[in-house]
Amino acid sequence: MAELPDKTTAFIDWYLEVVEAADLTDKRYGVKGMNIWTPYGFVARRNLDRVIVQEIEATGSKPVEFPALIAANEFAKEKEHIKGFDAEVFWVTKGGLSELDVPLVLRPTSETAMYPVFALWVRSHRDLPLNVYQIVNVFRYETKTTRPFLRVREIHFFEEHTCQAGEPEATERVRSNLGAFARMAAAYALPYLALRRPDWDKFPGAHYSVAFDIPVGGARTLQIGSVHHYRQNFSEPYGIRYETADGRQELVHQTTFGLSERLLGAIVAVHGDSKGVVFPPSIAPYEAVIVPIPESGGGEGPLAAARALYERLHEAGRRVFLDDGEERPGAKYYHWEVRGVPLRLEVGRREVASRRATAVDRLGQKSAVAFDSAPQDVTSRLEAFDRALQERAREAFRAAFAVARSLDELPKSSKVRLVSWCGREECGHRVEAALDGSLLGEPEEGLPFEVESPGPCIACGETRDARWALAGRPL
Amino acid sequence: MAELPDKTTAFIDWYLEVVEAADLTDKRYGVKGMNIWTPYGFVARRNLDRVIVQEIEATGSKPVEFPALIAANEFAKEKEHIKGFDAEVFWVTKGGLSELDVPLVLRPTSETAMYPVFALWVRSHRDLPLNVYQIVNVFRYETKTTRPFLRVREIHFFEEHTCQAGEPEATERVRSNLGAFARMAAAYALPYLALRRPDWDKFPGAHYSVAFDIPVGGARTLQIGSVHHYRQNFSEPYGIRYETADGRQELVHQTTFGLSERLLGAIVAVHGDSKGVVFPPSIAPYEAVIVPIPESGGGEGPLAAARALYERLHEAGRRVFLDDGEERPGAKYYHWEVRGVPLRLEVGRREVASRRATAVDRLGQKSAVAFDSAPQDVTSRLEAFDRALQERAREAFRAAFAVARSLDELPKSSKVRLVSWCGREECGHRVEAALDGSLLGEPEEGLPFEVESPGPCIACGETRDARWALAGRPL
Numbered sequence: 001m002a003e004l005p006d007k008t009t010a011f012i013d014w015y016l017e018v019v020e021a022a023d024l025t026d027k028r029y030g031v032k033g034m035n036i037w038t039p040y041g042f043v044a045r046r047n048l049d050r051v052i053v054q055e056i057e058a059t060g061s062k063p064v065e066f067p068a069l070i071a072a073n074e075f076a077k078e079k080e081h082i083k084g085f086d087a088e089v090f091w092v093t094k095g096g097l098s099e100l101d102v103p104l105v106l107r108p109t110s111e112t113a114m115y116p117v118f119a120l121w122v123r124s125h126r127d128l129p130l131n132v133y134q135i136v137n138v139f140r141y142e143t144k145t146t147r148p149f150l151r152v153r154e155i156h157f158f159e160e161h162t163c164q165a166g167e168p169e170a171t172e173r174v175r176s177n178l179g180a181f182a183r184m185a186a187a188y189a190l191p192y193l194a195l196r197r198p199d200w201d202k203f204p205g206a207h208y209s210v211a212f213d214i215p216v217g218g219a220r221t222l223q224i225g226s227v228h229h230y231r232q233n234f235s236e237p238y239g240i241r242y243e244t245a246d247g248r249q250e251l252v253h254q255t256t257f258g259l260s261e262r263l264l265g266a267i268v269a270v271h272g273d274s275k276g277v278v279f280p281p282s283i284a285p286y287e288a289v290i291v292p293i294p295e296s297g298g299g300e301g302p303l304a305a306a307r308a309l310y311e312r313l314h315e316a317g318r319r320v321f322l323d324d325g326e327e328r329p330g331a332k333y334y335h336w337e338v339r340g341v342p343l344r345l346e347v348g349r350r351e352v353a354s355r356r357a358t359a360v361d362r363l364g365q366k367s368a369v370a371f372d373s374a375p376q377d378v379t380s381r382l383e384a385f386d387r388a389l390q391e392r393a394r395e396a397f398r399a400a401f402a403v404a405r406s407l408d409e410l411p412k413s414s415k416v417r418l419v420s421w422c423g424r425e426e427c428g429h430r431v432e433a434a435l436d437g438s439l440l441g442e443p444e445e446g447l448p449f450e451v452e453s454p455g456p457c458i459a460c461g462e463t464r465d466a467r468w469a470l471a472g473r474p475l
Numbered sequence: 476m477a478e479l480p481d482k483t484t485a486f487i488d489w490y491l492e493v494v495e496a497a498d499l500t501d502k503r504y505g506v507k508g509m510n511i512w513t514p515y516g517f518v519a520r521r522n523l524d525r526v527i528v529q530e531i532e533a534t535g536s537k538p539v540e541f542p543a544l545i546a547a548n549e550f551a552k553e554k555e556h557i558k559g560f561d562a563e564v565f566w567v568t569k570g571g572l573s574e575l576d577v578p579l580v581l582r583p584t585s586e587t588a589m590y591p592v593f594a595l596w597v598r599s600h601r602d603l604p605l606n607v608y609q610i611v612n613v614f615r616y617e618t619k620t621t622r623p624f625l626r627v628r629e630i631h632f633f634e635e636h637t638c639q640a641g642e643p644e645a646t647e648r649v650r651s652n653l654g655a656f657a658r659m660a661a662a663y664a665l666p667y668l669a670l671r672r673p674d675w676d677k678f679p680g681a682h683y684s685v686a687f688d689i690p691v692g693g694a695r696t697l698q699i700g701s702v703h704h705y706r707q708n709f710s711e712p713y714g715i716r717y718e719t720a721d722g723r724q725e726l727v728h729q730t731t732f733g734l735s736e737r738l739l740g741a742i743v744a745v746h747g748d749s750k751g752v753v754f755p756p757s758i759a760p761y762e763a764v765i766v767p768i769p770e771s772g773g774g775e776g777p778l779a780a781a782r783a784l785y786e787r788l789h790e791a792g793r794r795v796f797l798d799d800g801e802e803r804p805g806a807k808y809y810h811w812e813v814r815g816v817p818l819r820l821e822v823g824r825r826e827v828a829s830r831r832a833t834a835v836d837r838l839g840q841k842s843a844v845a846f847d848s849a850p851q852d853v854t855s856r857l858e859a860f861d862r863a864l865q866e867r868a869r870e871a872f873r874a875a876f877a878v879a880r881s882l883d884e885l886p887k888s889s890k891v892r893l894v895s896w897c898g899r900e901e902c903g904h905r906v907e908a909a910l911d912g913s914l915l916g917e918p919e920e921g922l923p924f925e926v927e928s929p930g931p932c933i934a935c936g937e938t939r940d941a942r943w944a945l946a947g948r949p950l
Contacts, residue, residue, distance in 0.1 A: 028595055029588075030546045031579065036592060039537035039607065046538070062514035063521070067629050068543075068612060069565075071505045087571045090544075092581065094566035095616035104506065106567065106581075113504075117511060120503055132514065137543060141570035154542050 004274060011217025011269075012475075016147065019268060022277040022339045025148045033146035033153030040339065041264075043285035045156060048264055049135055051187045051282060052158050055180045056257075061131040061160055066113040068136070069104040075112045077237045084204025085109070088141045106139040109258070111205070114161050115238035122163050122252060124243050129169065133160035133257075149265030150222070150475065156261040163240060163252040170229055170253035174210065177227040177257040178445065181212060184259075188267055189280040189390045190214060191397035191448065192224060195441035195470055198428050203256075207231040210444045213470070215400035216269045218414040221440060221472035224266045230254040270393055277340030278362050280389055281382045286321040288313065288378055289336045290357070293329050293348030306347040309357060309374055316375035337362065342385050343378065345369055361385040363392070398449050401470075407434040407458060410471065418447075420454035421469040427459035428469075437473035479749060486692025486744075487950075491622065494743060497752040497814045500623045508621035508628030515814065516739075518760035520631060523739055524610055526662045526757060527633050530655045531732075536606040536635055541588040543611070544579040550587045552712045559679025560584070563616045581614040584733070586680070589636050590713035597638050597727060599718050604644065608635035608732075624740030625697070625950065631736040638715060638727040645704055645728035649685065652702045652732040653920065656687060659734075663742055664755040664865045665689060666872035666923065667699060670916035670945055673903050678731075682706040685919045688945070690875035691744045693889040696915060696947035699741045705729040745868055752815030753837050755864055756857045761796040763788065763853055764811045765832070768804050768823030781822040784832060784849055791850035812837065817860050818853065820844055836860040838867070873924050876945075882909040882933060885946065893922075895929035896944040902934035903944075912948035 004021065005013040019025050024041035037045060053063075069092060076082045085108045092104040107113055114132075122130055138157045146152055160177070164170040178194055185192055192212045202209040206228040216222045235241070235251040244250055264283075271278040281287050290313075292306035303324060310322040321341075323332050329346070336344060345357040356368040359381050365388065369377040402415035407430065410417055419431055421439070428439040447468065456463045479496065480488040494500050499516035512520060528538070544567060551557045560583045567579040582588055589607075597605055613632045621627055635652070639645040653669055660667055667687045677684040681703040688696045710716070710726040719725055739758075746753040756762050765788075767781035778799060785797040796816075798807050804821070811819060820832040831843040834856050840863065844852040877890035882905065885892060894906055896914070903914040922943065931938045 026592065026595075028592060029542055030549055030591060031542060031544055034542035034544060036542070037540035039539055042538045042540055063517045064514055065512035065517055067504055067506060067509035067511070068614075069506055069509060069629070074505055089571065090567050090579075091569035092565050093568045096562045096564065096618070104565075116505060117501065117503060120501075139543075143571070154544070 004276065007272065007274065008218070011220070012147075014272075015150075015217075015265075015269060018272055018276055018338075019148045019265075022268075024264070024268070024277070027148060031153075033142055033151075035148050035152060040285050044279065044283055045261065045264060047283045047285070048188070048267075049158075051184050052135070052259060055183050055187075056133055056158075056160060059131070059176050059180050061133045061162075063134065064132045065134050065136060066107075066110055066117070068107055068139075070107055070110075070113045072103045072105060074116055075105045077112065078205050078234055080233070081111060081205035088143070090139050090141055107136075108138055108140050109157075110134065110136075110138075110159055110161065111234055111256070115234055115240060118161075118163055118252075119238055119240045122240055122242050125165060125245055128163060128165045128242060128252065129173065130163040130252075131160065131173070132162070133158065147265075149261045149268070152261070158257075158259040160255075160257040162255045163235070164255065165242070165244075165250070165252065167231060167253050170231070170255050173255045174227050174229050177255070178210065181225060181227070181257075181259075185212075186390075187280070187282045188263065189386065189393050190224070190263075190266060190270055191394050193440075193448070193470060194444040196444045197441040198425065198439055200425060200428070201438065201441070203228045205230065205233050207233060211441070213440055213472070214266055214270060215397065215416045215472070216266070216475060218400075219416065219473055220475045221416055221470075222262070222266055222269065222475045224262055225259040226257075228256045228258075230256065270396070271389060272340070276338030278389065279340040279342060281342050281386050284340065284342050285319065286336075286341050287319045287382055288343040288345055289321045289323055289332075289341045290345045290347060291323050291329055291332045291336075293346060295349050301352045302347050302349060305352045305371065309345065309347060309371060312371075312374050313378060318375065318378060320378075343381055345378075361388075363388055401449070403451065404458065404471070405455070407431065410435040416470060416472040418451060418468055419458040419471050420456060420466045422457035422460055422462045423465050423467065424457075424460070427457055430459040431469075431471050435471050435473065437471060440470040440472055440474075442467055442469050479751065482747065482749065483693070486695070487622075489747075490625075490692075490740075490744060493747055493751055493813075494623045494740075497743075499739070499743070499752070502623060506628075508617055508626075510623050510627060515760055519754065519758055520736065520739060522758045522760070523663070523742075524633075526659050527610070527734060530658050531608055531633075531635060534606070534651050534655050536608045536637075538609065539607045540609050540611060541582075541585055541592070543582055543614075545582055545585075545588045547578045547580060549591055550580045552587065553680050553709055555708070556586060556680035563618070565614050565616055582611075583613055583615050584632075585609065585611075585613075585634055585636065586709055586731070590709055590715060593636075593638055593727075594713055594715045597715055597717050600640060600720055603638060603640045603717060603727065604648065605638040605727075606635065606648070607637070608633065622740075624736045624743070627736070633732075633734040635730075635732040637730045638710070639730065640717070640719075640725070640727065642706060642728050645706070645730050648730045649702050649704050652730070653685065656700060656702070656732075656734075660687075661865075662755070662757040663738065664861065664868050665699070665738075665741060665745055666869050668915075668923070668945060669919040671919045672916040673900065673914055675900060675903070676913065676916070678703045680705065680708050682708060686916070688915055688947070689741055689745060690872065690891045690947070691741070691950060693875075694891065694948055695950045696891055696945075697737070697741055697744065697950045699737055700732075700734040702732045703730060705731065745871070746864060747815070751813030753864065754815035754817060756817050756861050759815065759817050760794065761811075761816050762794045762857055763818040763820055764796045764798055764807075764816045765820045765822060766798050766804055766807045766811075768821060768826075770824050776827045777822050777824060780827045780846065784820065784822060784846060787846075787849050788853060793850065793853060795853075818856055820853075836863075838863055876924070878926065879933065879946070880930070882906065885910040891945060891947040893926060893943055894933045894946050895931060895941045897932035897935055897937045898940050898942065899932075899935070902932055905934040906944075906946050910946050910948065912946060915945040915947055915949075917942055917944050 007014040026036040090106040211226040404417040482489040501511040565581040686701040788795040879892040
């Protein structure tokens with residue numbers, strides 16, 4: 001039961017210890033950068049995926065699954081894309097005891113798997129839009145330091161790929177994706193910024209990229225997802241054409257939307273504290289844990305009442321765990337706090353007498369849950385907990401940004417920087433050099449907090465075209 | 476709208492056409508033996524997996540996910556196992572632009588991925604039983620002819636792996652798995668035989684294997700799953716030991732339980748007919764489709780009523796599709812029959828007048844669904860359809876077997892053979908040679924139909940130890 005490192009001053013150490021202490025992953029697998037999804041981590045991931053599936057299917061996207069292996073010749077068709085991924089793919093070169101005629105790539109993302117087939121699926125304007133998604137694992141031969149959920153070599157991945165009749169329709173799909181992500185992030189209680197990446201930092205092959213960033217560990221940022229507008233950059237090499245209503249052949253415009261297991265890392269990073277993980281109810285493997293407190297006289301009262309409470313909540317469809325093990329109550333409290341269970345229900349002699357469990361939520365708020373109205377009481381306790389968690393995350397989010405007014409100031413603050421920028425690449429690179437970080441881009445849909453108007457460009461002093469941009473050091 | 480090949484006389488041709496006509500798969504992917512899960516096929520698979528997850532978790536098994544890549548040295552630890560898989564794995568030899576120090580195998584199954592870690596997870600008798608499962612894709616460099624769902628190179632796969640304190644506990648886990656599979660198969664309306672494979676045909680590394688077989692296409696059989704007792708065959712090389720209550724170190728006994736996308740192929744093969752696929756309601760992507768029949772006068776009545784019916788069923792949680800496209804009703808009937816939708820609801824002028832949709836189930840049974848009690852009426856129609864489908868499948872199953880009384884008779888019948896067998900390997904091989912097929916093994920839990928007592932061994936004539944065994948030609 002060693003204490004965790006301090007989250008504020010030693011964020012990464014804290015993170016690495018907490019994901020293991022909370023039993024979300026096991027890093028002792030024999031291949032670098034590939035970890036094991038333990039039962040507890042797997043169920044958190046399953047809950048997280050459920051939100052993604054619900055929100056994306058509500059926008060009319062349909063699930064598919066394409067093969068994990070891509071023939072080398074298809075992989076190489078779009079030049080920028082292959083340049084971006086060439087150095088970080090795993091190659092399958094042997095099948096059984098013999099060399100393969102055509103080497104295969106383990107997908108790092110699925111454009112090159114899907115688009116030759118999209119060229120067969122899309123024939124007429126009646127086939128559009130084509131909005132499909134898959135949730136699969138992708139593989140990247142990562143050479144940087146790997147970290148559970150944040151940077152791994154086998155990545156649990158959501159990817160939507162769409163074909164649209166024209167550029168406006170594709171732009172509209174980007175908007176729709178931004179809206180869907182806003183609803184997902186609300187379920188995860190994750191405030192974020194949607195930033196249009198500067199041209200030199202967009203996805204390989206994209207026309208433009210909007211990324212979702214959150215501040216973590218002080219001055220660092222974490223990209224937790226992205227939406228891309230491809231225009232016809234891929235439809236041209238892959239020949240994805242359709243016949244318009246008036247008989248012309250046109251190339252489709254395409255978009256993609258990507259999320260990954262990093263979202264789980266982000267939930268740990270944003271909500272976790274000195275006691276461990278804190279799960280929003282939507283994601284928590286168990287929404288509540290029941291701890292019976294045995295009577296010193298050895299009576300069965302609390303245990304029997306705890307069991308009855310468990311049955312009632314379980315039947316009502318709540319994800320609840322009855323911890324009737326032999327450890328002492330204090331050890332159980334600690335066990336489930338580290339694991340981030342939103343609500344603990346204690347049942348001792350006093351609770352049996354009053355027919356009300358003592359409820360303590362993961363932020364320390366105490367209340368009571370009546371045995372006779374347990375499902376409703378638990379629902380309202382979880383809703384109150386979720387509101388408090390959302391508010392705490394929003395406050396920390398607002399406090400994580402600061403305006404920087406000169407290049408000298410950039411490296412000094414422990415916050416993510418708002419800078420005035422004229423929009424020129426040269427000035428962007430000067431910001432990056434001064435910070436030893438990245439110009440993350442401009443807010444795609446405004447800033448979610450109040451700030452004055454931008455001043456002159458932090459690099460060249462030009463006031464014309466000045467706009468706010470974010471600068472930070474990606475984790 | 477070409478007619479399908481005859482299922483009885485040209486089973487494989489029928490199967491290959493029907494899986495594509497029903498839009499369950501797209502075979503036009505650029506890598507041999509790897510197909511695309513289309514939206515319709517994917518949702519059928521998702522429904523199928525839901526049954527598996529529900530039944531296996533009800534037995535206390537927990538979900539995990541281990542990496543897809545296995546280091547060559549771990550893969551080679553159990554001698555029989557590696558011999559069984561050596562010639563059919565894909566090898567990853569390059570990462571980025573350089574050769575890997577240790578080549579990696581794309582998992583063909585996960586014993587060798589999991590068991591080094593089980594050795595870390597299992598320490599004490601308190602850690603037992605360890606019952607975990609995963610649903611992942613596995614990869615086999617299949618050299619035989621590939622066929623959608625039945626034999627592919629990337630396989631959607633369920634695998635449970637367990638560690639038990641002793642042999643009796645492992646045997647009990649095998650029993651529990653057989654029970655869980657019985658419940659899954661009931662949801663799929665699939666009658667099957669559980670057969671203990673002869674020793675020469677067990678899973679590489681197993682102590683014994685019980686396989687689930689179904690008759691398909693006359694004299695052929697299809698293995699749709701298996702449960703294995705490993706004893707200590709893997710725990711010894713991987714060092715999976717625990718401390719007993721009295722302080723001794725013991726190797727665990729292990730079991731596994733495997734299922735795959737073949738189940739979807741089996742559902743197609745067993746229930747399909749001359750019109751296409753027939754889905755049991757549990758698996759059907761849509762349980763019902765609503766077809767409005769426009770009035771010749773051009774009135775909106777049927778369409779509006781169909782929409783209201785859709786809303787009512789959708790809100791009640793039914794998986795329902797409103798086909799309000801421009802094709803003629805007959806074309807729509809054909810479209811959804813091929814795809815196996817259990818129930819069609821027709822809404823024309825007469826139906827609007829009577830406030831009752833005409834219901835036609837996929838076996839041709841006609842009835843009515845009242846607008847005002849549509850959710851309940853649809854539920855009862857689906858239940859009746861499921862019962863009829865179960866009964867039809869059971870009858871076909873019973874009719875698929877015939878006793879063979881001499882080796883000469885074996886190749887002649889178009890049924891799966893029941894043979895009297897003395898249990899000796901030599902006689903088993905004589906049966907296999909005569910049939911040009913396999914001795915599938917002995918019923919693990921009795922035969923599900925009436926049959927006389929076994930006579931003398933079909934090969935040697937010995938009556939001592941004679942028992943029924945099944946012989947067939949696996950597809």
